[in-house]
Amino acid sequence: LAQAGQTHTATVPKMARVTRAILLLCLAGGGAAYKMIANCVPGAMMDIVGRPALYTKVLQILMPSLYGDLKLLASGEVGECMAAANAINSNSILLDQVTSTMDVHNIGIMKSMDTYDNKTGYLYVFENIQYIDYPYLGNCVPGGVVSTLNQTGGRIALYTVALQTILPALIGELKFLGTTSQNADCLAGQNSINAGNATMLDLLKEHESDLDIAEVGILKGLGVADNKSSYLYIFENKMWNSSYSIMDGRRLLHA
Numbered sequence: 001l002a003q004a005g006q007t008h009t010a011t012v013p014k015m016a017r018v019t020r021a022i023l024l025l026c027l028a029g030g031g032a033a034y035k036m037i038a039n040c041v042p043g044a045m046m047d048i049v050g051r052p053a054l055y056t057k058v059l060q061i062l063m064p065s066l067y068g069d070l071k072l073l074a075s076g077e078v079g080e081c082m083a084a085a086n087a088i089n090s091n092s093i094l095l096d097q098v099t100s101t102m103d104v105h106n107i108g109i110m111k112s113m114d115t116y117d118n119k120t121g122y123l124y125v126f127e128n129i130q131y132i133d134y135p136y137l138g139n140c141v142p143g144g145v146v147s148t149l150n151q152t153g154g155r156i157a158l159y160t161v162a163l164q165t166i167l168p169a170l171i172g173e174l175k176f177l178g179t180t181s182q183n184a185d186c187l188a189g190q191n192s193i194n195a196g197n198a199t200m201l202d203l204l205k206e207h208e209s210d211l212d213i214a215e216v217g218i219l220k221g222l223g224v225a226d227n228k229s230s231y232l233y234i235f236e237n238k239m240w241n242s243s244y245s246i247m248d249g250r251r252l253l254h255a
Contacts, residue, residue: 003074006014006075007064011175012015014177016079027031032130034088034089034091035127035131036088036092036095036126036127036128036129037066037067037082037088037089037124037125037126037127037128038088038089038123038124038125038126039059039083039085039123039126040078040081040084040085040121040122040123040124041055041059041117041121041122041124042081042122043062043078043116043117043118043120043121043122044118044135045135046116046122047116047219050110050115050116051113051114051115051116052073052075052113052114052116052122053073053112053113053124054071055122055124056070056124056134059124059126060126065129065142066126066129067126067128067129068126068127068128068129069125069126069127070124070125071095071127072095072099072106072123072124072125072127073106073107073112073122073123073124073125074098074099074104074105074106074107074122074123074125075104075105075107075117075120075121075122075123076102076103076104076105076121076122076123077103077120078104078119078120078121078179080102080103080104080121081104081120081121081122081123082121083102084098084104084123085123087101087102088125088136088200094177095125098123098125104108104121104123107122110235121131124201134194134237135198135235135236135237136169136175136193136198136201136233136235137170137194137237137252138190138191138192138193138194138232138233138235139163139190139207139232139233139234139235140183140186140187140190140230140231140232140233140235141159141230141231141232141233142227142230142231143226143227143228143229143230143231144182144227146159146225146226146231147225147226147227149162151222154224154225155221155222155223155224155225156164156177156179156216156220156221156222156223156224156231157216158178158222159225159231159233160174160233163233163235168214170237170238171235171236171238172235172236172237172238173235173236174206174233174234174235174236175201175233175234175235175236176201176205176215176232176233176234177215177216177221177231177233177234178204178213178214178215178216178231178232178234179213179214179216179226179229179230179231179232180211180212180213180214180230180232181211181212181228181229181230182211182215182227182230183230185212186211186213186230186231186232187212188228189204189209189211189213189232189234190232193234199228200235202244204228204232213215213232216231224248
């Protein structure tokens, strides 16, 4: 759904681009959909019910497991309506930006009960029933990957900046940096965070988890990564409660 973004080849070295692929694979199973989902219906298709407001129910009946509450019903030229739907479905714009960014207008309850216009496109924006919210995201990175990133000199803590550069719209503040010689534990911590288990972050910080993961302090973080260790980076998810996406991989492909 998302339009391909421009790859930052000038600033992201080859190893970092490989890392993006690793991160994508790590997070790909973490979710299912964006928070909002849109459908542009040309007026010519409205003859089923005759009024834009009534077509809301048609869509919800057709896709009961996908379309939740209607959040916006707008109208505009069909091409612009389609573009607005694509922008929402690719998570390019937020709900409150639709009418100010695209040339479509909220038609309101009363006008939505009027007879449809054949030459107009009608934009329906629903809550996506399949959407799930995650406050944090985790990434388990092998020491061999961290240590060979030229831009950071292989330093553990500076790898944080590399990830934030690769995925600036997704990765926020670093909340935890841990290390372990047990890659399975590192992956378990990552998967727990990416499954929405925010409690795991507190357990790791308080050294109360069942995982063999030690927090990396400031001084140790400035050192070069150990190739025999794995490093768990847990970040604030910048999309949580501020945009309408989760880590389902589609957005990551174009970061």
